[in-house]
Structures are given as structure tokens and as C-alpha cells.
Amino acid sequence: MPLSDQPLSPLDGRYRRITEPLAEHLSEAGLNRARLRVEVEWLIALTDAGVAGASALTADEQAALRGLVTDFGDAEIAELTRYEAVTRHDVKAVEYLLRDRLTTLGLDRIAELTHFAFTSEDVNNLAIALTVQDALRTVWLPAFDAVLGRLVEKARAWAAVPMLARTHGQPATPTTMGKELAVFAHRLQRLRAGVLSVEVLGKSNGASGDYAAHVVAAPDVDWEAVSRRFVTGLGLTWNPLTTQIESHDWQVELYGRLTHVNGVLHNLCTDVWLYIADGYLRQLPVAGATGSSTMPHKVNPIRFENAEANLELSTGVLGTLERTLVTSRLQRDLTDSSTQRNIGVGFGHALVALSNLAAGLDEVDVDPVALQADLDRNQEVLGEAIQTVVRAEIAAGRSCLTNPYELVKELTRGRRVTAERLAEFVRGLDLEPGAQERLAALTPATYTGLAERLVAHLDDGGR
Structure with a gap:
């Protein structure tokens, strides 16, 4: 195969195995199948409404028409290529394909209702809505849930594993590894609900959004009712008020929420990378894998680094879509058309990232020995506990001490303190025996508050 025939994008080359399920929906062929579906369903809607004296199709005739969509394959893809070479118009090619199939099915009597009163955007907005909705729910969502499921599982398993926190990168009040992962899981649970709550809109109201051709050709038809039934019958939400284009606000909302998800996942990648670098998490070697071409000992966190890069690329594409699709000059321009051809690219990089994240989470385990050693080296983090207990004792009238914060600061700020020195x-x-006993028993590993219990909030979906 010559180099010129090789894939230009890694999504269709190196990562093809991962992104292949998206091609079912977001490829050119997937879009054309959805366009054919829209044209077929519009024909059925028009005949059901008796437009231009048409009689309703029989159940068998409707099934035969819908079979054109389910049987869409290589022959139709090749035929569309031949039509488009002549028409120089992708939607018109679909129309001609359908007209040809109507002859084959013996339905020439309704040929002139093909693409009736439609503008290309009536087809495209609905086809894109269908393909994006299907790709989101059948491809992106399972991949996302695989990551979320692993995250929740590890958060629960490690809920009680104490860990030194690092605020501003410095030793801070301890937490648990499980609770920190639960924070990410909780964020993602909320965002998942937001992504799935986006209403996917569609319209079928003609060249300027006014049903002008519809009304002049068939003035007795309730076109708004026909349009509403048609759009909602596709499983979409009807948009009653548009220009030539459906205004794309649902896409802007969706891509904005997906980039938010990408951002949280990117944050997860960088934190896990740092936990690996600090030795808090250890990577499980994969048999036969090489970490470095020159350093045999290395097990590099490549899954998380790959996910970072692909999340950034996904966010770049989806963010461009979000910014571009919110605007259309007057009643129509084609900026959106060119931009929307890259929806699959944005989803594709997200899917690669999710695949690597899921695999990466499978390949890490917590190292409690390293965590304990780091806690033991940082006894000074108990300074917060000491000064807070003293404050409570002063407030309760059980201690004559003053300025407990300054006392502890003088002992601990910017220096290492041993457990023995802290105990002394x-x-x-000047504390009551009960307070003395609580502080004497406290260690960095036990100074984690409610961290373990907080992980249980994931059990009810993070609410």
C-alpha cells in the first residue's frame, strides 16, 4: 500500500480498534445512513398526512422503506459516491438514491414526495442529531461508565487507606486515597447526569424556517403538527422556532458539558500521575511491555499520559464546535456544516482517552507501605489538630493557654518534628486529661477525620 493511502489521523490508524464503534454513527457513511432514515421517515409522515392526495402506505410498504436503512451498506455507500460525483451535493445524492430505490420497491407513485418541501438542513440537522445521540449513548457512555465504575470501585476499596494530603504541593492534613478518588467519582457522577439531560433538538420547517413551500403547495395541511410528530417520532425534541438551520444550542450545551467532563478526567490523570511519581500508587507491570528503550527498570505511566493528550485534543475540537455553532449569520451560512464534519474527531479522541484511563486504573494498586512511611516522616501535620483542640479547651474554659496557633507554629513551621518531640x-x-489522651493517641495515619465515611456518598449516586 503506498504511503498516500495510509491514514492521516491516528484515529483511523493507530487507534482504529478503539474508535471503530464511533464510525458506525459519526463517519460519512453513518451520516448518510441517518440522512436516508430521515428522508424515509419524512416520506412516511407525508403519506400518513395525505399530502398532495397521497394515500397512507401499507405496513409492508413502510417496512420495505425502513428496510432500506437497516440494510444500508457497501453497495449504497458506493452508489452515493457515484451520485455525488455528478451532483456535487451530498444530500441530493441521498435523495437520488432513495428515488432509485422507490422504483425498485414499486413505489414510484410517491417519488415526487421525496425530499418534499425540505431544505438540506432539514435532513442534516436531524441526521446529525440522531448520529450524535446514538454515538453518545451507545459508544461514549459505556466507555465513560467503565472509567467511572473502576474509579468508584477503587475509592471504596481504598476508603480507609490513610495518605498524606498535599495542599499547594506541601504536606497537609492527612486524608485517604479512597476519599480523594471518591471526589473525582462524585464530580463525574454529577457531570454524567448533566450530559445525559441535554435535550437533542430537531426541526423540519423549510428554507427559512417558515413552512413557506409547505403551505403554498398544500395549504390545508397542519404543517406544524406534521413536523412535530415527525421530529418527535425520531426520538428528538421538536424545535418550533428556527431560521433555515436548527440553532445548534443543544450541541453547544452538549459539547460544553463534554469538555467539562474532559477537564475533570484530565485532572484525574495528572493527580494519579503524581501519586505514581510519589510512590503512593504502584503500577503493575504488563508482561512483555517495555517502559523505556534504554532503562529496563522503568514502568512509565503511559496510560495516563496518553489519556491527558487525547483529552486535550478532544477538548480542542469540541471546544471549537461549542464556540462556532452558537453563531449563524442571518438565516444561514455554511460555517456550521464544515465544522460539524469534525464531531467524530472530538468524540474519537475522548474515546481513546477513556480507553486508556480504564486500562490505566486496572494497572495500578495502592502502596500502603509507602503511604505510611510518608505519613511517619511528616509528624508536623498534627500541628493543626493540636492547636484546634487547645482552642476548643480555651473556649470551654478548661485551659489557661493563649495563642495556641502561635505556639504550634513556633514548633512546626518549616521544620521536621519527630513523634517524640511532638508528644513531649x-x-x-495545660489541658484536661481527656484532651491530652486524644492528642497523645493521635498519629498522622489516624488523623483523617470522616474521610472513610465520606466515600459512602458514592453509594447513592454522589448526592
Whole structure:
């Protein structure tokens, strides 16, 4: 195969195995199949409404028409290519294909209702809505849920594993590894609901959105009712008020929410990468895999680095769609048409990222020994606990100490403190026996508050 025939994008080359399910919906062929579906359903809607004296199709005739969509394959793809070479118009090619098939099915009597009163955007807005909705729910969502499921599983498994927190990158009040992963899971659970709540809109109202051709050709038909039944029958929400184009606001909302998801996943990647770098998480070697071409010992966090890169690419494409599709000059321009050809690219990079994230999470385990060692090295993080307990004792009238924050700051700020020195400091404080005992028993590993219990919020969907 000559180099000129090789895939230009890794989505259709190196990552083809991962992105192949998206091609079913977001490829040119997937879009053309959806266009054919829209044209077929419009024919059925028009005959059901008796437009231009047409009689309703029989159940067998409707089934035969819908069979054109389910049987859409290589022959139709090749035929559309031949039609488009002449028409120089992709939607017109679909119309001609359908007219040809009507002859084959013995339905020439309704040939002139093909693409009747439609503009190309009536077909395209509905076809794109159908393909994006299907790709989102049947491809993106399972891949996203696979990552979310692994995250929830690890959050619960590691809920009680204590870990030194690092605010501003510095040692801070301890937490647990499970609780920190639960934070990401909770964020993603909320965002998942937001993504799925976006209403996917569609319209079929003609060249300027006014049903002008419809009304002059068939003035007795309730065209708004026909349009509403047709659009909702496709499983979409009817948009009653548009220009020539459906205004794309649902796409802007969806891509904005998907880029938000990408951002949270990117944050997860960078945090897991840092936990690996600190030794908190260890990577499980994969048999036969090579981490470095020169350093045999290395197990690199490539899954998370790959996911980072692909999330950034996905966000770049989806973010461009979000910014571009919100605007259309006057009643129509073709900026949206060219831009929407890249929807599959945005989804494709997201899918590659999700695949790598799921695999990466499968290949890491917590290292409790490393976590404990880091906690033991940072006894000074108990300074917060000490000064807070002393404040409570002063407020309750059980201690004569003053300025507890300054006392602890003088001991701990910017320096290492041993467990013995901290214990000696606590023994010297004017505290009731109960407070003394609580502080004496406290260690960095046990100073995690409600962290373990908080993970249970994931059990009810993160609410």
C-alpha cells in the first residue's frame, strides 16, 4: 500500500480498534445512513398526512422503506459516491438514491414526495442529531461508565487507606486515597447526569424556517403538527422556532458539558500521575511491555499520559464546535456544516482517552507501605489538630493557654518534628486529661477525620 493511502489521523490508524464503534454513527457513511432514515421517515409522515392526495402506505410498504436503512451498506455507500460525483451535493445524492430505490420497491407513485418541501438542513440537522445521540449513548457512555465504575470501585476499596494530603504541593492534613478518588467519582457522577439531560433538538420547517413551500403547495395541511410528530417520532425534541438551520444550542450545551467532563478526567490523570511519581500508587507491570528503550527498570505511566493528550485534543475540537455553532449569520451560512464534519474527531479522541484511563486504573494498586512511611516522616501535620483542640479547651474554659496557633507554629513551621518531640510538646500543654489522651493517641495515619465515611456518598449516586 503506498504511503498516500495510509491514514492521516491516528484515529483511523493507530487507534482504529478503539474508535471503530464511533464510525458506525459519526463517519460519512453513518451520516448518510441517518440522512436516508430521515428522508424515509419524512416520506412516511407525508403519506400518513395525505399530502398532495397521497394515500397512507401499507405496513409492508413502510417496512420495505425502513428496510432500506437497516440494510444500508457497501453497495449504497458506493452508489452515493457515484451520485455525488455528478451532483456535487451530498444530500441530493441521498435523495437520488432513495428515488432509485422507490422504483425498485414499486413505489414510484410517491417519488415526487421525496425530499418534499425540505431544505438540506432539514435532513442534516436531524441526521446529525440522531448520529450524535446514538454515538453518545451507545459508544461514549459505556466507555465513560467503565472509567467511572473502576474509579468508584477503587475509592471504596481504598476508603480507609490513610495518605498524606498535599495542599499547594506541601504536606497537609492527612486524608485517604479512597476519599480523594471518591471526589473525582462524585464530580463525574454529577457531570454524567448533566450530559445525559441535554435535550437533542430537531426541526423540519423549510428554507427559512417558515413552512413557506409547505403551505403554498398544500395549504390545508397542519404543517406544524406534521413536523412535530415527525421530529418527535425520531426520538428528538421538536424545535418550533428556527431560521433555515436548527440553532445548534443543544450541541453547544452538549459539547460544553463534554469538555467539562474532559477537564475533570484530565485532572484525574495528572493527580494519579503524581501519586505514581510519589510512590503512593504502584503500577503493575504488563508482561512483555517495555517502559523505556534504554532503562529496563522503568514502568512509565503511559496510560495516563496518553489519556491527558487525547483529552486535550478532544477538548480542542469540541471546544471549537461549542464556540462556532452558537453563531449563524442571518438565516444561514455554511460555517456550521464544515465544522460539524469534525464531531467524530472530538468524540474519537475522548474515546481513546477513556480507553486508556480504564486500562490505566486496572494497572495500578495502592502502596500502603509507602503511604505510611510518608505519613511517619511528616509528624508536623498534627500541628493543626493540636492547636484546634487547645482552642476548643480555651473556649470551654478548661485551659489557661493563649495563642495556641502561635505556639504550634513556633514548633512546626518549616521544620521536621519527630513523634517524640511532638508528644513531649503535648504533655507540656495545660489541658484536661481527656484532651491530652486524644492528642497523645493521635498519629498522622489516624488523623483523617470522616474521610472513610465520606466515600459512602458514592453509594447513592454522589448526592
